[in-house]
Amino acid sequence: MTKKVLKRIAEALERLAPAPLEAPDFGASAFVWHTEPDRLVPVQKVARVDVSLLVGVDRSRDTLLANTEQFARGMPANNALLWGARGMGKSSLVKAIHGKVSADYPLLKIVEIQREDLESIGRCLNLLRGRPERFVLFCDDLSFSHDDAHYKSLKAVLDGGIEGRPDNVVLYATSNRRHLMPRDMIENERSSAINPAEAVEEKVSLSDRFGLWLGFHPCDQDQYLEMIRGYCREYGIEIDEQTLWAEAIEWQATRGSRSGRVAWQYFTDLAGRRGVSLG
Numbered sequence: 001m002t003k004k005v006l007k008r009i010a011e012a013l014e015r016l017a018p019a020p021l022e023a024p025d026f027g028a029s030a031f032v033w034h035t036e037p038d039r040l041v042p043v044q045k046v047a048r049v050d051v052s053l054l055v056g057v058d059r060s061r062d063t064l065l066a067n068t069e070q071f072a073r074g075m076p077a078n079n080a081l082l083w084g085a086r087g088m089g090k091s092s093l094v095k096a097i098h099g100k101v102s103a104d105y106p107l108l109k110i111v112e113i114q115r116e117d118l119e120s121i122g123r124c125l126n127l128l129r130g131r132p133e134r135f136v137l138f139c140d141d142l143s144f145s146h147d148d149a150h151y152k153s154l155k156a157v158l159d160g161g162i163e164g165r166p167d168n169v170v171l172y173a174t175s176n177r178r179h180l181m182p183r184d185m186i187e188n189e190r191s192s193a194i195n196p197a198e199a200v201e202e203k204v205s206l207s208d209r210f211g212l213w214l215g216f217h218p219c220d221q222d223q224y225l226e227m228i229r230g231y232c233r234e235y236g237i238e239i240d241e242q243t244l245w246a247e248a249i250e251w252q253a254t255r256g257s258r259s260g261r262v263a264w265q266y267f268t269d270l271a272g273r274r275g276v277s278l279g
Contacts, residue, residue, distance in 0.1 A: 026109065026133050029102055033113040035120050040111065040127065048095035053230050054260070056223040057089055060214040061097070064172075067212060068097050071170050072105035072134055078211025079158060079171040081142075083178045087261030088216040090174035091140045098136055110136045115143070118154050125157060129166040142173040158209040171210075178207065178215075219258060224248070227263035228270075237274055 024031070028042035054061060064080060071077035082090040095110070102108040113124060118139070128135050157165055165171070207213070219227070228248050232239060251266040252258045271278055 024127060026131065029106070029109060030098075031109065031111045033111055033117060033120075033124050035117050038120065038123055038127075040124075043112075046095055046099065046110075048099055049092060050234070051093070051096035051100050053227075053234060054089050054093055054096060055227045055230060056219045056260070057093060057216060060216065061093060063212060063214060064093060064097050065100070067170075068101045068108075068136070069105075071136075072101050072108040074134070076167075077170050079165075079209065080173070080212040080214060081178075081207060081210035082172070082174045082214045082216065083176065084216030085218045085259065086176055087257070087259030088219065089260040090216055091138075092260070094136070094138055094140075094172050094174065098138075105134070107133045108136070109133050110138055112138045112140070115139060115141065121154060121157055125166055125169060128169055131168060133168065135169045137169055137171045139171065139173045142175045143177055155206050155209060158206075173210070178213065219260065221249075221258065224252065224258045224263055227260055228267050231264070231267040232270075235271060235276055235278065237271060237276055239270070 024040040025042065028044065030043040030046045031040040032043060033039075034041055051061065051065075060082065064082075067077050067080060082093065084090070098108065098110045102110075111124070111128070113121060117124075121137075124137070128137075154171075158171065225245065225248055228244065231237075232244070247270070248263075248266055251269070252262050255262050255265075268278065
């Protein structure tokens, strides 16, 4: 084979090879991790509410705020798992806490990674490792099915592996499940595995790698109404108590549930009827 042919082959292979990753610009406060190709995409405006508007989550708010401030100051901090009732502000709290703390510590960044991209989490961490910034790696609605092996990738970077988690990264995840696995899946492991205890331990050990477990529970009617009152005060909407009570209760009855998400949906409808922009 001639040198000319070899050169053409080498040039063709070079064209097919993926381009090297560009060094991210960490000037933004928030990013979303994408793959194919791997890249950090800056988010110019984060969809979040002020932390003062989150009602009924005082203990979780104070704990996560203290942990995040500690981390932002360059001190050790724990990974956090926010689990529990749907619509009660788990992801809203993570984004609100980041917004509050990053106002005082601009080097604190948040990076969102989708559950489907957890297999690439090691590559994401390689871009963040050794940087002067501090990163909250955020995974919303984290859960795993029976045949899902993504949790092994996550386990390795949280506590295991030679490299482990970088000192400048913590992971905050939200889930409806405390052990990140369906209860029936855990029970099936107990009943069908050769060694049930070991099989269950393998499945639930991921949640043990989160130093903070913050539980979120359904709100009562008073908390639900107070959430709406808080939004009204924040956006300057005046409504008499009797009308607010009647409309808000009817709204939650039609939804068949009561939560922070339902409160915001009612308020969005109210703001639209009153001609108030939420942008």
